[in-house]
Amino acid sequence: MGIIIQKMMGWVFIVGLLIFFSGLSSLNLAEKLLAFFVIISIGLFALRLITKDLIPRDKLEMEIKKVDELKSDAIRDVSHEFRNNISFIFNAVGLLKDEVEKSSPDKRRIRELFNTISMYSRRFESQISSILQFGMLERMEDTEKEKVDVPAIINNVVKEHGEVAKEKGLKIITKIEKVPYMLGNSELIRTLVRNLVSNAVKFTDKGCVRIACKKQDNDMMILVEDTGVGIKKENIEKLFRPYSKLDPLKDGIGVGLVICKKIVNLHKGTIKVESKLGKGTKFTILIPIRAC
CATH class of the missing domain: 3.30.565.10 (Histidine kinase-like ATPase, C-terminal domain)
Incomplete structure (x- = not known):
């Protein structure tokens, strides 16, 4: 109800201004300028009353909540990917350490573990590079040609x-x-x-x-x-x-x-x-x- 009254007041202001403006012809230049600034000030106030709460509060809160959920999902997914890569690297390093400490280490197994560490390290580096590049591109409006x-x-x-x-x-x-x-x-x-x-x-x-x-x-x-x-x-x-x-x-x-x-x-x-x-x-x- 408060919003409806607010908007009615705004429209009353605007109608009043139009009536007032129609009687300006009898004023001198200084009075017209003064009236002009008064009209602009009151008009802006009326416009603010009319447009205030144009977007319902519950809808706005819902949109904010949706953005927060998307942000949380993104952080969760990225963190999951990072943890996976780090976990694979740590596991491979542990197995590699065990293999090297053996009296007769298996060279083929060592190569496999090195390849695993290398692969997940490159993947991790690629993911970090993608995030950094995404952040950089988000701020770019143009690029050198x-x-x-x-x-x-x-x-x-x-x-x-x-x-x-x-x-x-x-x-x-x-x-x-x-x-x-x-x-x-x-x-x-x-x-x-x-x-x-x-x-x-x-x-x-x-x-x-x-x-x-x-x-x-x-x-x-x-x-x-x-x-x-x-x-x-x-x-x-x-x-x-x-x-x-x-x-x-x-x-x-x-x-x-x-x-x-x-x-x-x-x-x-x-x-x-x-x-x-x-x-x-x-x-x-x-x-x-x-x-x-």
């Missing part, structure tokens, strides 16, 4: 993931047309391609990963497609939500695609996702070339 050789970046990223793909029995197929240099940030474009290819390899257990690059009108088109698990239609919008993981069993902290989205936005481009559950996923990126 230079000549970017997109085909060279794609070829290098494919080499980086070649061994992992081979171990999974996957083929990485590239179709790269002759394209001009693009004006952009080389390191960010490299991160964009690396994150997309890494996800494609990670979520594909059989079949292949296709990567294409071509010029489309005034844009550079980068396409990354896989024959992996696919994504439910209702989950596609969650892909670009920070710290959102669709598969809790896969490693990662849920910022890779968020970083991709931010990089594309910084280059004034677009990113499109198409996916069918059990069939695979396709990411299509269009970034203005801006001839250099």
Whole structure:
């Protein structure tokens, strides 16, 4: 009831001001200026009365609670990933110590444990780097531009993931047309391609990963497609939500695609996702070339 009375008072103020304003023609210049400032002051007060509590308090509290829950979930998931990596490293270090202290240590076992420590250390480093990069990109409004050789970046990223793909029995197929240099940030474009290819390899257990690059009108088109698990239609919008993981069993902290989205936005481009559950996923990126 208090809010209704408040708003009625606001409208009464405004109507009164309109009536008052209609009688200003008989005033001199100084009186008109004084009346003008009075009208502005009272008008702002009336506007404040009308718009106050425009968003219901319970709805606002619900939104704040929702944000807090998302934040708590994100912290929990990231902490869980960190603990897992540290736990694997500590366990491997303990086993390695036991093996080395044996009178006849097994060299093959030692190599396996070293590889385990190395793998989880790299994974841990990658996760921390992703969080730091995500934080940096969140604060960026623009980025320095230079000549970017997109085909060279794609070829290098494919080499980086070649061994992992081979171990999974996957083929990485590239179709790269002759394209001009693009004006952009080389390191960010490299991160964009690396994150997309890494996800494609990670979520594909059989079949292949296709990567294409071509010029489309005034844009550079980068396409990354896989024959992996696919994504439910209702989950596609969650892909670009920070710290959102669709598969809790896969490693990662849920910022890779968020970083991709931010990089594309910084280059004034677009990113499109198409996916069918059990069939695979396709990411299509269009970034203005801006001839250099």
